[in-house]
Amino acid sequence: MVLNDIFHDKVFLKKLISLTLPITLQSFMLALVAAADALMLGKVEQNAMAAVSLATQIQFVQNMLLYAIIGGVGVLGAQYWGKKDTGVLEKIFGISIQESFIISLAFFIGCYFYPEYLMKLFAHDPTLIQLGSEYLKIASYSYLITGISQSYLAIMRVSEHAARSAWISSGTVVLNIILNYIFIFGCGQIPAMGIRGAALATTVSRVVELIWCVVSSYEKSFIKLHIRSIFAFDKILLLDFWKYVLPILSSCLLWGIGFTAYTAIMGHMGPDAAAANAIAAVARDLLCCLCNGVSGACGIIIGNELGAGNLNLGKSYGERAMVLSFIIGGAVSIIILAIIPIISHSIPLTQQAHEYMVGMFFILAVYMIGRCVCTVVINGVFSSGGDTLFDMYSLIVCMWGIALPCAFAGAFYFELPVLVIYGCTCLDEVGKVPWVMHHYYKYKWVKNITR
Numbered sequence: 001m002v003l004n005d006i007f008h009d010k011v012f013l014k015k016l017i018s019l020t021l022p023i024t025l026q027s028f029m030l031a032l033v034a035a036a037d038a039l040m041l042g043k044v045e046q047n048a049m050a051a052v053s054l055a056t057q058i059q060f061v062q063n064m065l066l067y068a069i070i071g072g073v074g075v076l077g078a079q080y081w082g083k084k085d086t087g088v089l090e091k092i093f094g095i096s097i098q099e100s101f102i103i104s105l106a107f108f109i110g111c112y113f114y115p116e117y118l119m120k121l122f123a124h125d126p127t128l129i130q131l132g133s134e135y136l137k138i139a140s141y142s143y144l145i146t147g148i149s150q151s152y153l154a155i156m157r158v159s160e161h162a163a164r165s166a167w168i169s170s171g172t173v174v175l176n177i178i179l180n181y182i183f184i185f186g187c188g189q190i191p192a193m194g195i196r197g198a199a200l201a202t203t204v205s206r207v208v209e210l211i212w213c214v215v216s217s218y219e220k221s222f223i224k225l226h227i228r229s230i231f232a233f234d235k236i237l238l239l240d241f242w243k244y245v246l247p248i249l250s251s252c253l254l255w256g257i258g259f260t261a262y263t264a265i266m267g268h269m270g271p272d273a274a275a276a277n278a279i280a281a282v283a284r285d286l287l288c289c290l291c292n293g294v295s296g297a298c299g300i301i302i303g304n305e306l307g308a309g310n311l312n313l314g315k316s317y318g319e320r321a322m323v324l325s326f327i328i329g330g331a332v333s334i335i336i337l338a339i340i341p342i343i344s345h346s347i348p349l350t351q352q353a354h355e356y357m358v359g360m361f362f363i364l365a366v367y368m369i370g371r372c373v374c375t376v377v378i379n380g381v382f383s384s385g386g387d388t389l390f391d392m393y394s395l396i397v398c399m400w401g402i403a404l405p406c407a408f409a410g411a412f413y414f415e416l417p418v419l420v421i422y423g424c425t426c427l428d429e430v431g432k433v434p435w436v437m438h439h440y441y442k443y444k445w446v447k448n449i450t451r
Contacts, residue, residue: 012317015301016294022166023157024293028286036177040184041198042347046275048195051131053278054122054267057260058136059143062107064256066147068249069100070154075244075383077158078300079307079450086159086223088237093155094229095241100147111140122260123267123274131195138199142206149206152213155223158300164222168212176205236451244449247388254395258404262425265411266418273418275349276356280422283343284364284371287332291372294324295380302384307450315446318381322373322440329372333365359419363426370430377436385445394432403428 041049073096080088110118115136119129156165182190183197193200217224266277298321305314340361349357378391407424410416 012301012320016297019157019162019297019300020290020293022162022293023296024289026153026166026169027292027296028289036180039347040180041195045194046349046353047125047127047271048131050267050271050274050278051123051128052135052195052198053281054128054263054274055119055132055135055139057122057263058107058111058118059139059146061256061260062103062143062146064252065103065249066100066150068245068252069096069103069147070150071248071252071379071383071388072096072241072245073151073154074158074296074299075248075303075386075388076241076449077155078303078384079448081158081160082304082307083450085450089155089159089223090226090229091232091234091237092241093151093223093225094232095238096151096154097148097225098230099245100151104144104147108140108144111136111143115140122264125271128267128271128274135195135199138196139202142199142203145206145210149210149213152210152217152225156213156216157296158303159221159223161222162300164216168209168216172205172209172212175208176201179204240449240451244383244386244388247392248383251388251391251395254392254400258395258399258428261404262407265407265421265425269411269418269421272350272353273356275353276360276418277422279343279347279349279357280360280364283336283339283361284368287335287368288371288375290332291325291328291375294321294328295376298324298376298380299384302381306385306446306448309448311446311448314384315443318384318440318445321381322377322437325373325376326369328376329369332368332372336361336365336368356418356422360422363419363423367426367429370433374429374432374436377440381440382445385447386449387445390436390439394435395428398431398435399428402431 041052073092077089077092080092115133116129118136119132123129123132153165153169156162179201180198181187183193183201184195185197186192214225216222263277263281267274298317302314302317302321305311305317340358343357343361344354374394378394382388382390403424403426406427407421410424411421
């Protein structure tokens, strides 16, 4: 019955496709940058590829913090857009710019002035620390403006300009990949810069992205940024914003620091394990794009209906999103197994690193089912109605209470094999699925949170 509703309700299907495609494309293109870095730097040197993978964990943590701010825009913005209150949307936009810039500034300072100390959190090999520090110092400028551009893109997505948001992200990613090739390998009068070239390409692309966002915002029907909105103080709206952002922020910190800890553990397992984990991480992030797209689209669609007061319709859309999450998870698992031979022939690795990589992909095939279900249901369905606390509780129990202690103890006390350690880092998403489904059927997420 639910499958029939999904594929025969033309209104829902049209909304889902129109939002899923640009959000998925945007997510895919962003993940593609990491893939391009890995492939190109892998051609230069295995250590360069591993170092960048470890260094970008700093940006990963920053993105988690920014995701909380953007999550607040999504939760409140989708419902107020459903209510057709653009005045409040402008205020939400201003709040997001203010908060995201503070985060971006802090990461710029850390990466520019203290890159070696940050790299020591993820690796003990002197070569990896040196290469990663070179990358971070140049890339720090891109971290400074990331929060502003992400706020622009978020407000576009909730105000029926998801396609433009995707065009901007995709265009700058294509530019990033082109510049990667030019700066890493050299072209004409431009010398080969290796790992520093990858960082420079990222920085230039981010500048172009921000300029494109600002110019687009002045077009008709776009939500514009007013200086007064950045510095205005609306106590009630600010409290509402942080009411939903704080649980998302807590979840992002728990998840981001936890994932960073996973990478650090794998980094301390040696260069071969770090290289294999870098490839597995890129593949995971690329293949998560579809469930990220469906999650974002469903969050907006359901949020619009809940904000407009159509609670029954929002509940029905939530059920369809939940069913889709299982279908997507199964499809992604099959794709992971199918691409193992392609990856094996594309990236030169040592024999040990190759064996680790193949084993990690088999583990990923199981992991991705849980990852897709949790992403769509928690970040899409639950968040659409302001139910943002559940994610925090589930991460405390499943990631920090089970997966991370198992991985840490296995690596540093019991000295278990690399693939067993990697399997421990994948326990959390799979283990959350029964709990997620139990919470879903309580329907706490079915509510209008606008004023």
